Amino acid sequence: MTVTVTRFAEATTMPWLGGGGITHELARHPADGDFGWRLSVAEVEQDGPFSRIDGVDRVIVLCSKGRMTLHSPDAVELQRFSPYSFEGETEVACTVSDGPTRDFNVMTRRGAYAAHVATVVGGTAMAEVLPGAEVFVFCMDGTVSCGVELGPFDLSQLDTAATVDATAGAAIVVTITH
Structure with missing residues (x-):
């Protein structure tokens, strides 16, 4: 068995397009250009909108103990360790009522992955x-x-x-x- 490991400290860190947090990219394909799929950890530092990514299916899993509520337009309070799926073109905003949170994100290009x-x-x-x-x-x-x-x-x-x-x-x- 071969296991490839990416330690969190080795992740590529970048600010969100709209501000409000940072993303730690752990894996993606292809390595350059538009991704077909991407795995990352987001640090959500404040309330605000998610970036709109047309043609991408998203799954988010809340990892931290703090609360995060997604609004799109109905409010959905994420449960820690429970996957939540939505389409990237959906207008989504979040509130983090207990302060900053961390979540794991899976993004796949619809129709390809x-x-x-x-x-x-x-x-x-x-x-x-x-x-x-x-x-x-x-x-x-x-x-x-x-x-x-x-x-x-x-x-x-x-x-x-x-x-x-x-x-x-x-x-x-x-x-x-x-």
Whole structure:
């Protein structure tokens, strides 16, 4: 088994287009130009709008203990460690009533890529690697093992099936298909 790891400290950090936070990009394809898919951690520092990204499907998972509510136009309070999906062209604003939060983001170019996002909290799960799929394990909290030890906000890419052990933490398993 080969496991590629991106430590959070190695992520590419950039400000949001509209301000209000920063993004730590952990993985993307292709490496340059417009992405087909992208995995990142956002630091949401204040209330405000999300960037509109037409033709992109988004999944957001709140990692921090603080609250985040999305407005589009109905209010949806995100639950910690629970995936929430929406289309990138949807007008979305957020409020962070407890102060800054961090969330994990999966973005896929609609019609070219699709993502399946599952969480493992305080337990174990098997991460399968299907032909032609890209599979990632992200540590949301604590420590997670998947052939390698991950700390908070570390990401690993698997090339074969692996047991994801999140008994001492919380993990996300992302499967991207083309």
